[in-house]
Amino acid sequence: MAPLRLNLALLGTLATQALALAVTRRASVASIPESTWDAFNETISGHLRNGEPMLAPCYTRYNGESQTPDHAQCANLQKNGGDLTFATGQFGYYVQSQWGACQTTGDSCTFGAIRPDILTPILDKCEQGSVPTKYVDVRSVEDVQKTLVFAGENNLRLVVKNTGHDYMGRSSAPDSLALWMHNLQPPIELNKDFIADGCSESSGDSITFGAGQQFQGIYDFVEPLGYRIVGGSSVTVGAAGGWITGAGHSMLSNELGLGVDSVQQLKAVLPNGTHVTANRCQNQDIFFALRGGGGGTFGVITEMTTRVYPRKExxxxxxxxxxxxxxxxxxxxxxxxxxxxxxxxxxxxxxxxxxxxxxxxxxxxxxxxxxxxxxxxxxxxxxxxxxxxxxxxxxxxxxxxxxxxxxxxxxxxxxxxxxxxxxxxxxxxxxxxxxxxxxxxxxxxxxxxxxxxxxxxxxxxxxxxxxxxxxxxxxxxxxxxxxxxxxxxxxxxxxxxxxxxxxxxxxxxxxxxxxxxxxxxxxxxxxxxxxxxxxxxxxxxxxxxxxxxxxxxxxxxxxxxxYARLLRIKREVDPGNLLMVHQGVGWEESDARFSCYPDVTA
Missing domain, CATH: 3.40.462.20 (Vanillyl-alcohol Oxidase; Chain A, domain 3)
Structure with a gap:
């Protein structure tokens, strides 16, 4: 009977949460006065930007209005769009291009697979699709804190984006504000015999890096020092984003475990703006949730410390x-x-x-x-x-x-x-x-x-x-x-x-x-x-x-x-469901942020 009781408890919790969320209506980005946006932008050192699809500069029509294409910028985008190091450095880029589109309406802004594509931007139009309307180009922990508070106070739809390596569409949403973590890249640090905050024993040699760091930079850092690291096969994936919050597998996982097994400490901003340190000695619930609970759900990771291992034939x-x-x-x-x-x-x-x-x-x-x-x-x-x-x-x-x-x-x-x-x-x-x-x-x-x-x-x-x-x-x-x-x-x-x-x-x-x-x-x-x-x-x-x-x-x-533990943590740290993704912990399927997902019968 124990499994039955657990199922009923889960259903009851989900039903209660659904009722609480049903009355929540997110405000449109356009409904916020420009003066309010300007005031917010001043608090984040001018890091607020208008979000647009990467290829928007190529088109003569964007979001229903005529515009003059930027031919030089377009040529650069077409030439380098296949270079993932370049492309993942553009806010409006998604590796799987359908997540930048609205798949239920056809609104999108992309080219065909053959480049250069000269005809598409002339004959077709560019629409916003699911690319967030505005975003904060995060350069500090304070940028994240103030954005989360602002989004909560103004009841905005919020997403978290790093590199655009996203199979599930969690880093895009129509009519939303985004935190773009890609440029939060302080210098990587090697920590010999690292001791996590609040702990008393060393967990071994580790490196610490910011949320925007990609595996390319991490591999370049550890290789000359004689180390290996559990990391992705795509070097443009962000190590401290969706990769680690989902599990993080690697060619080395068989020997060394998943990414979540190597992590020694995470620093993150919770939905209420609180910056916390989580490891095996403190904030263990947060440490548990951020290592497998899924991205864009419990908080925004700003820094990660993970084990490195000696070279081995x-x-x-x-x-x-x-x-x-x-x-x-x-x-x-x-x-x-x-x-x-x-x-x-x-x-x-x-x-x-x-x-x-x-x-x-x-x-x-x-x-x-x-x-x-x-x-x-x-x-x-x-x-x-x-x-x-x-x-x-x-x-x-x-x-x-x-x-x-x-x-x-x-x-x-x-x-x-x-x-x-x-x-x-x-x-x-x-x-x-x-x-x-x-x-x-x-x-x-x-x-x-x-x-x-x-x-x-x-x-x-x-x-x-x-x-x-x-x-x-x-x-x-x-x-x-x-x-x-x-x-x-x-x-x-x-x-x-x-x-x-x-x-x-x-x-x-x-x-x-x-x-x-x-x-x-x-x-x-x-x-x-x-x-x-x-x-x-x-x-x-x-x-x-x-x-x-x-x-x-x-x-x-x-x-x-x-899941029962994750749902309890979710309700504690994010009772307003500010951070929500498709099929994430505590998600609400009827939320308009999911309106661009095709209607697939499960």
């Missing part, structure tokens, strides 16, 4: 298989499934990207010697030689950054300017890899690649198998970080027993502005995951890389016990 395997026949693709899937659990136990981490007639394998392990890694990869090597697909080589390096760079280059090239991505995902636990289930798992994954393509829904199908679960780490994780301990993170329990994270992408041209077509593509990406969901009962998805319409998202993202 790592074995890398990179292989590109092209022009695979269906029978070859299926055999490759069988090999991956048959060896999935074994390779996880051997420390392999990385990414296997499969599409139509090709596959990219990029994996690494720091737990095997070169000879052991060669032996481990024999099934893959045999596959390659059998079909005359090349030689699987294992390369050793003590520089993780050096080993990672080739994949970074491939990945960055794979993100086309103006592309949109519909996706769904699932964490596949150890129990799904037993021999009796392997064929069915291979069947399901094979179907992902062979789903009949509707010519009226132009999109490319991609299957990504992420070997980024903390398989080895979770067996020996510190007792203090287990459930009930001061370092427990709010991620769902299935992370600790996961072997793979499987993602299904449908990429399409972001200039498509037909709401019905966009909805159908999103619906198809949602539906295709159903067989894997059914095959993996009791599992879930990674909140940062999930289907935006994830079924049973509470259990999928957190589990009921974690």
């Amino acid at each position: 790592t074995q890398f395997v990179q292989m590109v298989f092209t022009n695979l026949l269906p029978v070859q693709q299926r055999r490759l899937l069988d090999i991956l499934v048959e060896n999935g659990e074994k390779w996880a136990e051997e420390g392999w981490g990385g990414y296997i990207t499969m599409f139509n007639l090709g596959t990219i394998v990029f994996i690494a392990t720091p737990l095997l010697t070169h000879d052991e890694a060669v032996e481990s990869m024999k099934p893959l090597a045999k596959f390659a030689t059998t079909f005359n697909l090349g030689i699987v080589k294992v390369q050793s390096t003590e520089s993780f950054r050096e080993g990672l760079d080739p994949f970074v280059q491939i990945q960055e090239l794979g993100i086309f300017p103006g592309s949109a991505w519909a996706l769904s995902s699932r964490i596949v636990k150890r129990e799904s890899f037993v021999q009796s289930k392997q064929e069915e798992l291979s069947d399901i994954l094979s179907d992902f690649l062979n789903v009949q393509q509707n010519p009226l829904e132009p999109s490319m199908q991609i299957l990504v198998v992420c070997l980024t679960m903390p398989t080895v780490y979770s067996k020996t994780m510190p007792e203090s970080d287990l459930p009930g301990g001061p370092g427990h993170a709010s991620i769902a329990p299935h992370w600790r027993d996961g072997i793979w994270q499987v993602l299904h992408f449908r990429t399409y041209d972001g200039s498509i502005d037909n709401p019905k077509l966009v909805q159908r593509i999103a619906q198809r990406a949602h539906d295709v995951m159903e067989p894997l969901r059914a095959f993996t009962p009791g599992s879930g998805a990674y909140i940062n890389e999930a289907d935006p319409w994830e079924p049973d998202h509470i259990n999928s993202f957190w589990g009921e016990e974690n």
